[in-house]
Amino acid sequence: MKGNPGLAVVGAGVIGLAIAWKASAAGCRVTVFDPAPARGASWVAGGMLAPVTEAWPGDEPVLELGEESLRRWPAFAADLAREGFDPGLSLNGTVVAAFDHADAEQLGTLAEYLRELGREATFVSGRALRREEPGLSASVRAGLLVPGDLAVDNRKLLGALIDATRANGGTFVTEPVSELTSSRVRAAGGERAFDAVVLAAGAWSGGLSAALAGRVRPLKGEILRMRTRRGALPPPSRTVRAFVEGRPVYLVPRAGGELVLGATQYEAGFDTAVTARGVRELLEGAERIFPGIAEYELVETAAAPRAASADNLPYLGELTDGVFAATGHHRNGLLLAPVTADAVLAWLGGESPPKGTAAADPLRGSATDTTHREKV
Amino acid sequence: MKGNPGLAVVGAGVIGLAIAWKASAAGCRVTVFDPAPARGASWVAGGMLAPVTEAWPGDEPVLELGEESLRRWPAFAADLAREGFDPGLSLNGTVVAAFDHADAEQLGTLAEYLRELGREATFVSGRALRREEPGLSASVRAGLLVPGDLAVDNRKLLGALIDATRANGGTFVTEPVSELTSSRVRAAGGERAFDAVVLAAGAWSGGLSAALAGRVRPLKGEILRMRTRRGALPPPSRTVRAFVEGRPVYLVPRAGGELVLGATQYEAGFDTAVTARGVRELLEGAERIFPGIAEYELVETAAAPRAASADNLPYLGELTDGVFAATGHHRNGLLLAPVTADAVLAWLGGESPPKGTAAADPLRGSATDTTHREKV
Numbered sequence: 001m002k003g004n005p006g007l008a009v010v011g012a013g014v015i016g017l018a019i020a021w022k023a024s025a026a027g028c029r030v031t032v033f034d035p036a037p038a039r040g041a042s043w044v045a046g047g048m049l050a051p052v053t054e055a056w057p058g059d060e061p062v063l064e065l066g067e068e069s070l071r072r073w074p075a076f077a078a079d080l081a082r083e084g085f086d087p088g089l090s091l092n093g094t095v096v097a098a099f100d101h102a103d104a105e106q107l108g109t110l111a112e113y114l115r116e117l118g119r120e121a122t123f124v125s126g127r128a129l130r131r132e133e134p135g136l137s138a139s140v141r142a143g144l145l146v147p148g149d150l151a152v153d154n155r156k157l158l159g160a161l162i163d164a165t166r167a168n169g170g171t172f173v174t175e176p177v178s179e180l181t182s183s184r185v186r187a188a189g190g191e192r193a194f195d196a197v198v199l200a201a202g203a204w205s206g207g208l209s210a211a212l213a214g215r216v217r218p219l220k221g222e223i224l225r226m227r228t229r230r231g232a233l234p235p236p237s238r239t240v241r242a243f244v245e246g247r248p249v250y251l252v253p254r255a256g257g258e259l260v261l262g263a264t265q266y267e268a269g270f271d272t273a274v275t276a277r278g279v280r281e282l283l284e285g286a287e288r289i290f291p292g293i294a295e296y297e298l299v300e301t302a303a304a305p306r307a308a309s310a311d312n313l314p315y316l317g318e319l320t321d322g323v324f325a326a327t328g329h330h331r332n333g334l335l336l337a338p339v340t341a342d343a344v345l346a347w348l349g350g351e352s353p354p355k356g357t358a359a360a361d362p363l364r365g366s367a368t369d370t371t372h373r374e375k376v
Numbered sequence: 377m378k379g380n381p382g383l384a385v386v387g388a389g390v391i392g393l394a395i396a397w398k399a400s401a402a403g404c405r406v407t408v409f410d411p412a413p414a415r416g417a418s419w420v421a422g423g424m425l426a427p428v429t430e431a432w433p434g435d436e437p438v439l440e441l442g443e444e445s446l447r448r449w450p451a452f453a454a455d456l457a458r459e460g461f462d463p464g465l466s467l468n469g470t471v472v473a474a475f476d477h478a479d480a481e482q483l484g485t486l487a488e489y490l491r492e493l494g495r496e497a498t499f500v501s502g503r504a505l506r507r508e509e510p511g512l513s514a515s516v517r518a519g520l521l522v523p524g525d526l527a528v529d530n531r532k533l534l535g536a537l538i539d540a541t542r543a544n545g546g547t548f549v550t551e552p553v554s555e556l557t558s559s560r561v562r563a564a565g566g567e568r569a570f571d572a573v574v575l576a577a578g579a580w581s582g583g584l585s586a587a588l589a590g591r592v593r594p595l596k597g598e599i600l601r602m603r604t605r606r607g608a609l610p611p612p613s614r615t616v617r618a619f620v621e622g623r624p625v626y627l628v629p630r631a632g633g634e635l636v637l638g639a640t641q642y643e644a645g646f647d648t649a650v651t652a653r654g655v656r657e658l659l660e661g662a663e664r665i666f667p668g669i670a671e672y673e674l675v676e677t678a679a680a681p682r683a684a685s686a687d688n689l690p691y692l693g694e695l696t697d698g699v700f701a702a703t704g705h706h707r708n709g710l711l712l713a714p715v716t717a718d719a720v721l722a723w724l725g726g727e728s729p730p731k732g733t734a735a736a737d738p739l740r741g742s743a744t745d746t747t748h749r750e751k752v
Contacts, residue, residue, distance in 0.1 A: 229649055273605055273673035280659040280670070283652050294656070297649035298677055 004029055005195035007348070008185045010177050010208065012037035014154070015326050016200035017161035018076075018337035019344045024168035025083070026345060031194070032165065033187055035176045038158040040202055042333055044223050044304035046252040046262045047157075048239055049073055049150040049335045050094055062312050065356035066332060067117070069339035072354070073150055076338035083167065085160035088153030092253075095133055096144040097242040097289055104142040111144055121146050133236045135292050140242075151239050151252050152334055177201070180208055183322035198324045198344055203270070203305040205327040211319050211363060216328045218270050218305030222278040223262040225300040226286075226293060233292035235259045242289045249285035251293070259296065261286050263331070265306075274301040306330050315362035316343055316353075325362035380405055381571035383724070384561045386553050386584065388413035390530070391702050392576035393537035394452075394713035395720045400544035401459070402721060407570070408541065409563055411552045414534035416578055418709055420599050420680035422628040422638045423533075424615055425449055425526040425711045426470055438688050441732035442708060443493070445715035448730070449526055452714035459543065461536035464529030468629075471509055472520040473618040473665055480518040487520055497522050509612045511668050516618075527615050527628050530710055553577070556584055559698040574700045574720055579646070579681040581703040587695050587739060592704045594646050594681030598654040599638035601676040602662075602669060609668035611635045618665045625661035627669070635672065637662050639707070641682075650677040682706050691738035692719055692729075701738035 007023050009016045012034035024030040049070055077087040098104040107123060114121040122145045129143035130136050136143075162172070175187040183194050199205050203218035228234055235253040242249055252260045264278040279301060286293045309315060309328035314336060319325050324347055326340050339354050346353040383399050385392045388410035400406040425446055453463040474480040483499060490497040498521045505519035506512050512519075538548070551563040559570050575581050579594035604610055611629040618625055628636045640654040655677055662669045685691060685704035690712060695701050700723055702716050715730050722729040 226652060227649075229647075229651075271605075273603075275605075275670065276602060276659050276663065276672045276674055277670035279674050280656060280663065283656040283659075287652065287656065294651065294653035296652050298652055298655050301674060301677075 005348070006031070006193070008033065008180070008192070008194040008197045009200055010034075010180060010185060010197065011200035011202055011205070011327070012162070012172065013040045013200065013202050014042035014158060014161070014333045014337045015202070015329055015340050016198070017158060017165065018341040019198055019200060019326060020165045020170050021080070021161045021168070022341040022345055023348070024165050024170040025079075028348075030165060030168075030170035031173060031192070032170060033173045033175065033177045033185060035174055037162060037172055037174065041221065041304040041306045042154055042158055044221060044302045045154045045334055046223065046239075046250050046260045047088075047152040047154040047334050048094070048250060048252060049152060050146075050239065059312065061356070061359040062332075065313065065339060065360065066335055068354055068356040069336045070150065072338035072342060076341075080160055080164060083164050085164045086156055087160055088156030090151040090153070090253075092151070092238045093145065093147040094149035094151075094239040094241060095129060095236075096146065097129065097136060097140045097240060098142045099139055099242065099244075099288070100141060103243060107142060107144045114146070119146070120148055133238065133240065135233045135236055135290050136240070137289060137291050140289070149239060153254055154334055157334070177208060180323060182320065196322050196324065196348060198326050199319065200326045202307040202327060202329070202333075205307060205315075205325070209319055209323070209325065212315060212325060212327070216307050216309060216315065218268070219308040219330070220264070220266045220268040220271060220303055221262065221306050221331070222264040222274050222282065222301065222303040223260055224279065224282050224298060225302070226259045226261055226296040227299050228257040228259070228296055232295035236290060240289060242285075244285035244288045247281060247285060249282065249289060251286060251290060258299070259293070261293075270305050272303040272305065274303045278303070310365070313360045314340070316340060316357050316360040317362045318347065319362055381724070382407070382569070384409065384556070384568070384570040384573045386410075386556060386561060386573065386575050387577035387580070387703070388538070388548065389416050389576065389578050390418035390534060390537070390709045390713045391578070391705055391716050392574070393534060393541065394717040395574055395576060395702060396541045396546050397456070397537045397544070398717040398721055399724070400541050400546040401455075404724075406541060406544075406546035407549060407568070408546060409549045409551065409553045409561060411550055413538060413548060413550065417597065417680040417682045418530055418534055420597060420678045421530045421710055422599065422615075422626050422636045423464075423528040423530040423710055424470070424626060424628060425528060426522075426615070435688065437732070437735040438708075441689065441715060441736065442711055444730055444732040445712045446526065448714035448718060452717075456536055456540060459540050461540045462532055463536055464532030466527045466529070466629075468527070468614045469521065469523040470525035470527075470615040470617060471505060471612075472522065473505065473512060473516045473616060474518045475515055475618065475620075475664070476517060479619060483518060483520045490522070495522070496524055509614065509616065511609045511612055511666050512616070513665060513667050516665070525615060528710055529630055533710070553584060556699060558696065572698050572700065572724060574702050575695065576702040578683040578703060578705070578709075581683060581691075581701070585695055585699070585701065588691060588701060588703070592683050592685060592691065594644070595684040595706065596640070596642045596644040596647060596679055597638065597682050597707070598640040598650050598658065598677065598679040599636055600655065600658050600674060601678070602635045602637055602672040603675045604633040604635070604672055608671035612666060616665060618661075620661035620664045623657060623661060625658065625665060627662060627666060634675070635669070637669075646681050648679040648681065650679045654679070686741070689736045690716070692716060692733050692736040693738045694723065695738055
């Protein structure tokens with residue numbers, strides 16, 4: 001695409017906003033469509049950029065894409081900061097806590113696997129872990145220190161991306177999109193033409209693309225936001241992860257004594273009610289890991305539908321001529337924002353996309369898969 | 377007091393509002409002072425009017441006052457309805473659930489005690505209780521049916537009392553009161569004179585009366601508001617109470633599938649942060665009693681300081697010439713509103729106050745107790 005092309009981005013979650021910012025910085029005339037910018041799954045997130053401590057052997061394509069994006073995160077954050085917007089990046093790393101022998105064995109396996117990938121990960125005793133994070137429960141038996149894991153204040157980042165996009169001349173249309181066809185977008189206020197359209201509507205993407213229909217499903221996630229109080233322990237300095245009764249729980253510290261506690265995961269369609277069960281399980285899990293949280297203030301409960309794919313890989317690539325998919329990021333939207341934005345810019349510029357994105361072909365396993373492959 | 381006297385009511389919780397309404401209906405020119413009317417402890421309440429299922433042998437003065445107020449509740453509600461305002465009264469009764477042999481034995485004792493007081497209370501098996509309330513846990517072993525217990529939608533009542541007071545010409549000053557002396561009230565906007573002043577400022581009353589200083593203390597209570605969802609069980613039709621791990625838990629149904637779940641109780645000064653521990657304990661307790669609540673939406677969490685006295689009785693009566701106390705109602709404000717309002721009207725009219733109020737003398741056990749008794 002040459003000159004000063006018009007790009008529509010449908011969806012203002014972290015994926016759509018990262019694309020909008022990068023494209024607007026590269027000279028595109030960007031229009032972002034979203035009835036409620038930044039208030040979907042990216043808003044209801046912990047902000048761990050942790051492909052590693054979430055990874056298990058067998059998930060290689062997901063991990064490869066995550067590692068590729070993680071490598072791009074420092075430059076992505078630095079570019080945003082250079083334009084004058086705080087990306088909210090934290091470099092404090094992650095600890096993973098184990099409560100019993102089985103947990104500890106799994107951490108040992110994970111540590112070995114990570115070292116094979118060239119990542120730093122140290123297996124330590126519970127006592128050594130509590131020296132690093134004194135608020136951890138005495139019943140934590142062992143743990144993993146993963147200093148390379150990054151975290152981001154998702155809400156700060158979303159605000160920064162909106163502001164940076166606007167500063168580059170991008171505009172926002174806060175209307176729901178009803179249809180997008182060959183480089184046209186129809187929203188509530190009428191139809192507009194573009195040189196290219198990016199579909200980044202998360203869990204709603206299936207309703208806007210025949211090729212993705214039924215292949216992006218909403219998966220409800222709930223989080224809690226907590227705040228320490230006078231007389232209570234300060235939050236941990238790093239992200240803390242553990243499994244409690246088979247459920248993954250994370251505590252991600254924020255500036256100012258806040259903490260994000262996540263996340264449940266339910267098949268619940270587009271329902272976003274925060275349930276009694278979800279809240280109880282998160283609080284029980286967190287108290288098990290970090291008992292002092294019992295005295296914290298519960299500041300907010302929130303739920304949003306994440307965009308799940310069948311194989312945990314997102315859908316990245318051209319759907320039809322001039323319409324590109326950047327969706328299905330599930331729990332990894334914040335992590336995968338830089339590699340996704342770079343991929344979109346590569347497609348638009350006719351360049352070779354980042355490593356790891358080929359596996360995320362949006363037509364893989366779909367009815368139109370064969371046709372697509374013949375075309376390629 | 378003759379003619380059309382000017383009455384100041386300091387505090388717009390249920391006590392202050394009930395007094396304001398009754399006094400305005402009786403022809404007083406009423407001015408109510410509160411920086412945030414109806415947003416204190418009365419707002420954060422279940423609304424059980426249940427002296428009986430809360431009572432234990434030994435608490436006779438509290439129970440006597442509660443029974444006296446309960447007797448006045450139907451007429452109080454009917455009067456309010458007659459003026460055109462819905463008091464939100466529910467006549468569905470209470471069930472008390474027991475999980476083990478010890479709980480069940482206590483219910484047996486309570487049933488006997490209640491029958492001695494002339495109240496209806498039927499001890500039934502867990503199976504029989506579940507026939508009445510099918511959502512109760514299979515681990516409920518026995519229970520008490522108390523059909524005479526009333527409940528009130530506290531927020532509906534508070535709104536009705538404000539509207540009724542306004543309809544009778546009462547006015548509201550939404551300013552904090554800094555001082556009240558011999559029938560004058562000083563608020564942020566200046567000082568005003570009155571014929572009489574009622575101090576109904578709940579947990580804040582001690583700061584406005586030397587005689588009450590240190591004798592009304594804030595006791596933090598937290599509640600949750602839940603709502604049933606598609607596919608979840610409907611709420612119980614009656615108030616349900618039980619002890620879970622030694623903590624009292626109640627579920628009070630509201631119109632429209634809502635449910636109030638309460639209440640924690642902490643010595644926490646005027647802190648009103650909703651804590652992780654409080655929420656977890658309430659949710660755990662409720663799930664133990666009524667497992668289907670796990671699927672309910674958590675709609676709201678709230679905390680407020682209740683006004684506790686040393687002996688659980690409120691402070692009702694003249695403090696100094698022309699200044700009357702109507703405070704210290706602890707968890708019983710909604711129950712005791714009618715008897716308290718009637719007492720204030722009796723004092724103002726020089727009539728004999730309702731039965732049970734004498735024990736609530738505001739100078740009992742205070743430094744000025746002797747003086748006061750000599751005066752009487």
